Amino acid sequence: MAFPEQIDDPPLKHLFDVSEGAGLEQEGVIRLTAGAPGPSLLQACSEVFKQAWARTLEKCNDVNVFQYGIAAGSWEFREELSKFLTESYGESVRRSDLILTCGATHGLQIILNTLLAPGGMIFVENATYMIALDVFKEFPSSSIESVELDANGIDPEDFEKKIMQWKNAKNWITSEEKPFWAMLYCIPAFQNPTGTSLSHTRCLRLIELARKHDVLILCDDVYNLLAHNNPPRRLFAYDRPDVYTFGGHVISNGTFSKILTPGVRIGWLEVPPRIAERLRKSGILRSSGSVNHFMSAVVTSIMEMGLQKQHLELLRSTFKERMLSLMEVLGENLPKSCTFHRSEGGYYIWLELPEGTDAADFCNFSAEHFKATAYAGKYFSKSKTSCMRLAVAYHVKDDLKKAAELICKALHAYLK
The missing domain is CATH 3.40.640.10 (Type I PLP-dependent aspartate aminotransferase-like (Major domain))
Known part of the structure; x- marks a missing residue:
C-alpha cells in the first residue's frame, strides 16, 4: 500500500466549512444536515463568554x-x-x-x-x-x-x-x-x-x-x-x-x-x-x-x-419555533405516501418515504434540481434506506420553511 507524502490540510474554520465536499450553503443549496447551532445562535454566546x-x-x-x-x-x-x-x-x-x-x-x-x-x-x-x-x-x-x-x-x-x-x-x-x-x-x-x-x-x-x-x-x-x-x-x-x-x-x-x-x-x-x-x-x-x-x-x-439557564431558554424556544414551523410545512405539503414523526424536542425530524425509495438518490436529486436537501437514512442504519433526517438547529426559521417547501416539491416530482 502506497502512503501519501503529505496529506491535504485546507484552511477550514469549523466543521461545517465543508461537508461531503460541499459547505452547508455552498452553491445555493440549503442543507438540513447539521446537528449544531448556526451563526445566529452562536452570536448570542459572545456576551455570555465575555461576562464569564x-x-x-x-x-x-x-x-x-x-x-x-x-x-x-x-x-x-x-x-x-x-x-x-x-x-x-x-x-x-x-x-x-x-x-x-x-x-x-x-x-x-x-x-x-x-x-x-x-x-x-x-x-x-x-x-x-x-x-x-x-x-x-x-x-x-x-x-x-x-x-x-x-x-x-x-x-x-x-x-x-x-x-x-x-x-x-x-x-x-x-x-x-x-x-x-x-x-x-x-x-x-x-x-x-x-x-x-x-x-x-x-x-x-x-x-x-x-x-x-x-x-x-x-x-x-x-x-x-x-x-x-x-x-x-x-x-x-x-x-x-x-x-x-x-x-x-x-x-x-x-x-x-x-x-x-x-x-x-x-x-x-x-x-x-x-x-x-x-x-x-x-x-x-x-x-x-x-x-x-x-x-x-x-x-x-x-x-x-x-447565564446557562438564560441561554438554554433561548435555545429551547428557538428550536421549538423552528421545529413547529418545519412540521407545519411538511404536514401541509408532503406527498400522501410520505410520513414523518412529530417530535416534541431536540433537533430532528425523521421522514419516511415510500418503501423501496432510494433516499440517498432523492437527496442528490433534490439538491441538484430544487436546491434543498438533508441526510439520507443510510448514514444511520443499513436498513433505513427509504428515510431522511431533517435537522432544525443550524438554519433560521425562514430558511428552514423554504427548504421544507422545496423538499416537498422535490418529492412530488421524484415520486411521480
Missing part, C-alpha cells in the same frame, strides 16, 4: 485553575452542574455521581475503554447516531447488533431476544475492572435521527433487562433539556438503587455542545457509585489531570451567574 471570562479571571488569583485538575473534574464545576441539572430535570443529581468529559463522544470512548470487556458486545438502536457507529468501528473485536425501535423507542422484546442470542454465543470474559460483557448505546429522549422518546413502560422494562442480563446501558442524554415542554425523565433516574433492587447499570452521557455551544468541548457522565469509583481510577482521566480543567472553570462561572 471576566469572572473566571477574577478567580485566577487562586492559581489552582491553572494546575492539573482531579480525575472527576473540579469540585466547584460538579457542584454547580449538579445544581443546574437538579433544577432543569426536576430530580436530584448528585455531585459525586458526575465526571467531567470533553463532550458526549469523549464520554462514549471513556466508557468503551474503561468498562466494556475486551471484545464486548455493543447493541445499538436501528437507526442511531452515525458518529457513534464510527467510534464503535475503532473496536474491531466487538460485534455490533441493531435493535428495532418504533414511536415509543427501543423494542424491549427484540432487545431481549438479541441479548439471549449473543449471551449464549460465547464465553464472555469480564473482570472487576471490565465488569460488563455487553453495552446498549441509546438516545432515549428525542432520538437522533428519529426524534422518538422512550415511553415510561419501556424505560421500566429496559432497566429490568439490564439488571437481569448484566448489560450496561449508555444513554446519550444530549437532547433532554431541549424539550418543548417538560424534559422527559432520563433512564438513569429509573436505575436508582432501592431496598428491593440494586441499581448501577445505566450511565447518562451529557454535553454542553447542545445546551451552550459546541466549541466549549465540555460534557459530563452521570454514573452510579460503583462505576464512579472505577472511572476515578481510570488511567486516561488520572493522567489528564481531569480534562479541560480551565474551560470547566469558565463554564462554572456561566452556571454561577445564571
Whole structure:
C-alpha cells in the first residue's frame, strides 16, 4: 500500500466549512444536515463568554485553575452542574455521581475503554447516531447488533431476544475492572435521527433487562433539556438503587455542545457509585489531570451567574419555533405516501418515504434540481434506506420553511 507524502490540510474554520465536499450553503443549496447551532445562535454566546471570562479571571488569583485538575473534574464545576441539572430535570443529581468529559463522544470512548470487556458486545438502536457507529468501528473485536425501535423507542422484546442470542454465543470474559460483557448505546429522549422518546413502560422494562442480563446501558442524554415542554425523565433516574433492587447499570452521557455551544468541548457522565469509583481510577482521566480543567472553570462561572439557564431558554424556544414551523410545512405539503414523526424536542425530524425509495438518490436529486436537501437514512442504519433526517438547529426559521417547501416539491416530482 502506497502512503501519501503529505496529506491535504485546507484552511477550514469549523466543521461545517465543508461537508461531503460541499459547505452547508455552498452553491445555493440549503442543507438540513447539521446537528449544531448556526451563526445566529452562536452570536448570542459572545456576551455570555465575555461576562464569564471576566469572572473566571477574577478567580485566577487562586492559581489552582491553572494546575492539573482531579480525575472527576473540579469540585466547584460538579457542584454547580449538579445544581443546574437538579433544577432543569426536576430530580436530584448528585455531585459525586458526575465526571467531567470533553463532550458526549469523549464520554462514549471513556466508557468503551474503561468498562466494556475486551471484545464486548455493543447493541445499538436501528437507526442511531452515525458518529457513534464510527467510534464503535475503532473496536474491531466487538460485534455490533441493531435493535428495532418504533414511536415509543427501543423494542424491549427484540432487545431481549438479541441479548439471549449473543449471551449464549460465547464465553464472555469480564473482570472487576471490565465488569460488563455487553453495552446498549441509546438516545432515549428525542432520538437522533428519529426524534422518538422512550415511553415510561419501556424505560421500566429496559432497566429490568439490564439488571437481569448484566448489560450496561449508555444513554446519550444530549437532547433532554431541549424539550418543548417538560424534559422527559432520563433512564438513569429509573436505575436508582432501592431496598428491593440494586441499581448501577445505566450511565447518562451529557454535553454542553447542545445546551451552550459546541466549541466549549465540555460534557459530563452521570454514573452510579460503583462505576464512579472505577472511572476515578481510570488511567486516561488520572493522567489528564481531569480534562479541560480551565474551560470547566469558565463554564462554572456561566452556571454561577445564571447565564446557562438564560441561554438554554433561548435555545429551547428557538428550536421549538423552528421545529413547529418545519412540521407545519411538511404536514401541509408532503406527498400522501410520505410520513414523518412529530417530535416534541431536540433537533430532528425523521421522514419516511415510500418503501423501496432510494433516499440517498432523492437527496442528490433534490439538491441538484430544487436546491434543498438533508441526510439520507443510510448514514444511520443499513436498513433505513427509504428515510431522511431533517435537522432544525443550524438554519433560521425562514430558511428552514423554504427548504421544507422545496423538499416537498422535490418529492412530488421524484415520486411521480
